[in-house]
């Protein structure tokens with residue numbers, strides 16, 4: 001279920017901004033996913049990056065001049081406009097946005113944009129004040145009302161020296177939006193998925209805390225995969241390494257208690273729950289309001305039990321049973337021995353539909369790595385044993401299993417009467 005753009009033709013328009021160099025990465029990623037990419041560069045874009053770079057990456061000649069008709073059998077801008085499944089402009093300058101909003105067609109890119117009936121995606125990049133200018137904002141509004149979609153600019157250090165909004169979105173983010181718009185089946189369309197990720201933080205005082213080695217990578221992979229399948233994803237994060245994937249709603253939490261509250265509050269509006277977070281079982285009995293000072297040679301820390309969030313979800317599910325559809329619940333189990341027995345025990349006790357167990361003592365499995373080795377259990381026992389593979393591939397497989405089982409339980413997940421519909 002890895003995303004593929006095979007069979008899709010994407011016209012990539014590049015305009016003259018410093019971020020034009022990022023279009024090379026974008027082009028290469030799209031080609032890597034199987035898309036046929038046709039590149040159109042404005043004259044300004046060619047000042048920042050050589051057409052030969054894009055020609056090499058896309059394996060097709062780059063169009064820069066509307067009058068440079070090489071094939072007498074077609075009119076090139078009409079041919080490319082018709083062939084496109086999507087036109088993406090990245091980076092899009094204020095000038096290009098203005099031209100598109102006002103129907104101006106004075107070069108190959110603006111002409112193709114007027115001639116296409118394919119969806120148009122625009123990734124603006126410009127100086128912070130240019131982006132905020134009422135003229136640009138009105139043009140963006142006009143385009144949005146016409147159905148043009150945007151990959152929003154990021155905030156950060158801009159090439160012009162300013163720090164602010166205006167930076168071109170990262171190529172990976174643009175690719176995920178394109179994949180979402182174009183790629184295959186979307187069995188989770190309209191479904192609300194809640195995923196927890198990372199390790200909770202249990203504070204001792206304002207500067208010290210107890211946590212664990214969880215990186216959040218498995219939860220992030222599950223979120224990215226679910227989003228690609230069309231789900232509306234909420235990611236409840238504790239401490240994680242690196243930023244969450246784009247295109248999901250992120251709720252930041254710190255402790256098990258915070259996460260418990262954030263998750264339980266969302267249960268009535270959730271169709272699938274995945275508890276990938278490593279939740280601390282205990283927290284310090286006392287949280288000191290100011291930094292603790294050292295004293296005696298020995299110190300004993302008293303810990304008290306945290307709420308078990310997955311157990312609370314299972315109990316909530318049991319309470320609402322019979323009064324409408326219950327969410328499909330996927331738990332995780334990190335084990336070092338007797339994996340099957342512990343996993344099956346957790347599945348029953350916490351009323352999960354699936355449990356994903358990883359033997360964290362194996363190399364390539366568990367915390368911090370980009371790979372995982374897991375066994376998935378359902379109420380009948382082992383459902384799938386997934387050998388060493390990327391966390392993203394594991395995530396795709398988990399969703400395949402979960403969707404099939406949820407459909408068996410509740411009917412089609414997409415649009416029909418899925419769980420929680």
Ligand code: CTP
Nearest residue numbers: 275277279280281307308309310331332333334
């Ligand atoms: N979990 C949870 N809340 C807790 C502890 C665990 O929601 N306070 C969830 C985890 O997110 C995971 C599952 O329960 O989905 C299993 O976590 P794990 O640490 O393997 O198991 P525990 O329930 O803590 O059991 P034990 O300590 O006996 O291994």
